[in-house]
Amino acid sequence: MIGGLVHRCTVSRPLDGPVDAYGRPAPAGYAAEARSLRCRFIAGNDRDAPRLLFPADADVAAGDRIGAVEDGAGRVVDAGPFAVLAVTTGSGRAQVAYRSALLQRIAPEKA
Numbered sequence: 623m624i625g626g627l628v629h630r631c632t633v634s635r636p637l638d639g640p641v642d643a644y645g646r647p648a649p650a651g652y653a654a655e656a657r658s659l660r661c662r663f664i665a666g667n668d669r670d671a672p673r674l675l676f677p678a679d680a681d682v683a684a685g686d687r688i689g690a691v692e693d694g695a696g697r698v699v700d701a702g703p704f705a706v707l708a709v710t711t712g713s714g715r716a717q718v719a720y721r722s723a724l725l726q727r728i729a730p731e732k733a
Contacts, residue, residue: 627660627675627720629699632689633682663691663699666725672704674723682723684708703728 659680666672674691676682688704704725711721 627662627677629661629663629691629693630658631661631663631674631691631702633659633680634687634689635683636685636687661691665700671707672700672725672727674704674706674725675720676723678711678719678721680721682706682709682721687728688723688725 659676659682661680662675664673664675674682674688684706686706688702688706690701690703691699693699705728706723707726708724709721710724712719
C-alpha cells in the first residue's frame with residue numbers, strides 16, 4: 623500500500639434495472655460498495671479529466687460512481703459525484719501498489 627493515499631471516498635455500484643430502448647440495462651439506482659476507501663484525488667484541468675488512485679486490491683470498475691472525496695480529517699475536498707469511465711493499472715513497480723480511475727463529473731439533476 624502506498625502512503626500517498628491521503629483521501630477517502632465512497633464507491634457505489636449500479637443496481638440492475640429495466641432494459642432501456644437500446645437493449646442495455648439501465649441502473650435502477652446505486653448502492654454503496656465500499657465506504658471510506660483510501661484513495662488520492664487528482665483534480666483535472668481544462669485538458670485533463672480528474673483521476674483517482676486507489677489500492678490495487680480495491681474493487682472499483684468502470685460504471686461505478688464516486689461520491690464526495692474527503693481528506694483524512696473528514697473535510698470535503700471535492701463534492702463530486704463522479705462516474706468511473708475506465709480503470710487502469712500502473713506500470714512496473716507501481717502496478718503492484720495502485721490502480722487509477724479516469725473520472726467524469728456528473729452534472730447535478732435539476733429538480
